[in-house]
Amino acid sequence: MTAARILVIDGNVAEIRARQVAALGYDSGVGYSRVLHRIDASLQIDIVLAADGPAGFPTGVSLDDYDGVTMTGSALNIYNGGPPVTRQIDLAKAVFAAGVPFFGSCWGLQVAVTAAGGEVHANPQGREFGFARRILLTDAGREHPLFAGKPAVFEAPAVHRDGIAALPSGAAILARNDFGVQAAAFTFGRGTFWGVQYHPEYDYVDVAATAERYGDILVSEGMFRDRPALNSFAAELRTLQANPLDTTLLWKHALGPAVQTEALRLLEIRNWLQAQVLPRSRQRD
Numbered sequence: 001m002t003a004a005r006i007l008v009i010d011g012n013v014a015e016i017r018a019r020q021v022a023a024l025g026y027d028s029g030v031g032y033s034r035v036l037h038r039i040d041a042s043l044q045i046d047i048v049l050a051a052d053g054p055a056g057f058p059t060g061v062s063l064d065d066y067d068g069v070t071m072t073g074s075a076l077n078i079y080n081g082g083p084p085v086t087r088q089i090d091l092a093k094a095v096f097a098a099g100v101p102f103f104g105s106c107w108g109l110q111v112a113v114t115a116a117g118g119e120v121h122a123n124p125q126g127r128e129f130g131f132a133r134r135i136l137l138t139d140a141g142r143e144h145p146l147f148a149g150k151p152a153v154f155e156a157p158a159v160h161r162d163g164i165a166a167l168p169s170g171a172a173i174l175a176r177n178d179f180g181v182q183a184a185a186f187t188f189g190r191g192t193f194w195g196v197q198y199h200p201e202y203d204y205v206d207v208a209a210t211a212e213r214y215g216d217i218l219v220s221e222g223m224f225r226d227r228p229a230l231n232s233f234a235a236e237l238r239t240l241q242a243n244p245l246d247t248t249l250l251w252k253h254a255l256g257p258a259v260q261t262e263a264l265r266l267l268e269i270r271n272w273l274q275a276q277v278l279p280r281s282r283q284r285d
Helices: 014-024 028-039 083-098 107-115 139-143 204-214 216-220 227-242 247-252 267-284
Strands: 005-009 044-048 068-071 102-105 119-122 128-137 153-160 162-166 172-177 180-188 191-196
Touching: 005 028, 014 028, 014 204, 028 044, 028 267, 068 083, 068 107, 068 267, 083 102, 083 107, 083 191, 102 107, 102 267, 107 119, 107 162, 107 180, 107 191, 128 180, 128 204, 139 172, 153 204, 162 180, 191 267, 204 216, 204 227, 216 227, 227 247
Parallel strands: 005 044, 005 068, 068 102, 102 191
Antiparallel strands: 119 162, 128 153, 128 172, 172 180, 180 191
16 A cells, blocks of 8 residues: 655745744754654655745646645734735645645644635734633534544644634534634535644644744733743743653643643544545555
8 A cells, every 4th residue: 555645835934944943953844744754654745835936846746646735834924915825825725626635733724714715814812822722622523523532622732813714615613712713624626624723733842942933022912921931931841842741830831631642632633644634545546
């Protein structure tokens, strides 16, 4: 059996990717591909940098050759427009037209929603940072294969200040919290999209590095009292990265099983692979 082939669309521009590499040793596309390989080491993964220019697929490869497409988070905003945004929306439309199973985290959800006719706006609730709290599965979410095995209420890594203002026609809201839609599923053209507003692919260290990268912006928005408080938050997350069973910090940050346990944190991506990607791969063999 041929290994399933996944396309990862890195949503960030070169400047942001360089800052990620400086902080973490990898950018959002590479980080996403590493998580996919942690779930299934057999996956064949290609990364495209659609924010920088036309998607550069490997020689002889087209969208039709993929069994699944994922899109990462991004520091971009849909409503600001510009070529880095419109290129990714156009690529998402091409993914739908090709009928390839599509999954997105945060920016990936926002781009797919926009490509399918929905609307994204600056969230009037403000920024959701660190961990999304009290995410509640809807009735549709409890029955949807994306959330098979997930607690009905959970936390998840989150970094965003934008949200879904209007979903595409026929979309189902699978999860929500005080900040709005946290997960949705819909079809558009030949394609099916499952996506989340949070970041199941993030480790503690990814959240820590993002806090440090945003720095004074988070302080100015009141997310942290001052820069030392932000630095302390980042240091505690790095401690949790090294020791995920640090009960003192888990209690302090109110992190339940869905964040403590990697299998549960990555469950949405695993479920998507099993329910959408692998069946397409088997059909193509």
